[in-house]
Amino acid sequence: MPAEITRTTTPFPIRVPTIRVPIAGPGGLHLRVSSLWERRVLPTITVRLYGTILAVVARHAGRGAADHQGKVAVVTGASSGLGRRLAADLARAGALVVAVARRQERLRALTAEMGETSPGSGYRVCDLGDVGAFVHLLEQVDEEHGRVDILLNIAGVGGVLRTLPATTESIRAVMEVNFIAPYAGMLAVLPGMRRRRSGSIVNMSSDDGRAPGAGAGDYSASKMALAAATESLSYEVRPDGVHLHVAYPGWVPTEMGLKAVEHGGLRMPPRAVRRTEEQVSSLILRRLDDPRLDINAAALPLAAPIFRTLAPRAYQWMRAKT
Numbered sequence: 001m002p003a004e005i006t007r008t009t010t011p012f013p014i015r016v017p018t019i020r021v022p023i024a025g026p027g028g029l030h031l032r033v034s035s036l037w038e039r040r041v042l043p044t045i046t047v048r049l050y051g052t053i054l055a056v057v058a059r060h061a062g063r064g065a066a067d068h069q070g071k072v073a074v075v076t077g078a079s080s081g082l083g084r085r086l087a088a089d090l091a092r093a094g095a096l097v098v099a100v101a102r103r104q105e106r107l108r109a110l111t112a113e114m115g116e117t118s119p120g121s122g123y124r125v126c127d128l129g130d131v132g133a134f135v136h137l138l139e140q141v142d143e144e145h146g147r148v149d150i151l152l153n154i155a156g157v158g159g160v161l162r163t164l165p166a167t168t169e170s171i172r173a174v175m176e177v178n179f180i181a182p183y184a185g186m187l188a189v190l191p192g193m194r195r196r197r198s199g200s201i202v203n204m205s206s207d208d209g210r211a212p213g214a215g216a217g218d219y220s221a222s223k224m225a226l227a228a229a230t231e232s233l234s235y236e237v238r239p240d241g242v243h244l245h246v247a248y249p250g251w252v253p254t255e256m257g258l259k260a261v262e263h264g265g266l267r268m269p270p271r272a273v274r275r276t277e278e279q280v281s282s283l284i285l286r287r288l289d290d291p292r293l294d295i296n297a298a299a300l301p302l303a304a305p306i307f308r309t310l311a312p313r314a315y316q317w318m319r320a321k322t
């Protein structure tokens with residue numbers, strides 16, 4: 001008996017054909033393909049399959065450890081979370097690390113830890129809201145150590161849903177820390193890197209930048225702006241052997257990540273995008289000297305642009321709920 005096709009509407013705002021496939025003799029069992037869609041079996045299988053393929057590709061692409069022995073590195077956001085982990089791991093990998101943040105006690109503790117493997121490592125207290133002070137700090141590090149080989153712009157604010165309406169001042173504060181400071185920092189260290197024909201910069205973005213949800217538009221915009229500026233600059237400096245990267249860490253249970261879930265109205269992200277500080281740090285450090293721009297710790301978010309193109313209404317319906 002041939003398959004019978006009609007159209008049906010499902011809980012997802014997509015019209016899918018109803019295909020009845022006879023799987024036993026006449027009058028016997030039928031499999032209705034649209035019911036698999038209605039029960040979210042097909043969307044789940046499709047997304048999981050796509051995620052698995054991307055994860056395998058991403059894992060394979062990230063292989064090969066880099067040598068950071070003797071390099072001079074500046075890491076912002078080093079008082080907690082991803083920045084702290086990256087600074088400690090870089091020091092363990094032999095780099096001289098200058099850790100940057102506002103909370104001095106935490107930076108002191110980190111410096112003691114880094115000193116076990118990298119005695120020259122230290123810290124500088126700096127509020128990145130003062131962009132001029134950050135640029136000056138980078139110039140001082142360059143003078144003191146003769147160069148900056150690695151700049152990791154990890155500090156960030158605002159990754160939680162707003163409880164108060166945004167103001168000009170609050171928008172500016174997010175943009176300064178998340179976008180203007182790292183962009184100005186790149187411009188400060190790039191001339192030296194280009195002269196030496198080597199150097200790596202990683203700017204921490206977010207999947208909220210390339211796939212914004214509701215409630216933190218300034219945060220999403222700042223992360224997207226940073227990604228766009230980094231990509232644009234990367235084409236200028238690539239011929240000089242300098243590697244620029246935009247990192248997307250997935251969701252990590254740091255102070256910011258947990259605050260977003262516990263107090264910021266964010267639903268606990270699916271397992272496929274949950275990562276540890278250790279996983280994100282080791283991926284970023286392996287990819288520092290790699291020519292590829294994007295560093296994706298989780299593969300599932302890469303499906304978003306495809307989903308929003310193929311099924312825009314379903315995409316928006318789903319994104320509005322997360």
Ligand SMILES: NC(=O)c1ccc[n+]([C@@H]2O[C@H](COP(=O)([O-])OP(=O)(O)OC[C@H]3O[C@@H](n4cnc5c(N)ncnc54)[C@H](OP(=O)(O)O)[C@@H]3O)[C@@H](O)[C@H]2O)c1
Pocket residue numbers: 076077078079080081082083100101102103104126127128129154155156157159177204205206207249250251252253254255256257258
């Ligand atoms: N965790 C996630 O799931 C996730 C997902 C996507 C993207 N990210 C991004 O990853 C980066 C690291 O965040 P995290 O998750 O590790 O959060 P975190 O533990 O809260 O770390 C944020 C860091 O930024 C520093 N910082 C904030 N405002 C600053 C300022 N005005 N001046 C100097 N430093 C400042 C903080 O240091 P002080 O307070 O001591 O200054 C802290 O070290 C951020 O850019 C964040 O947007 C995180």
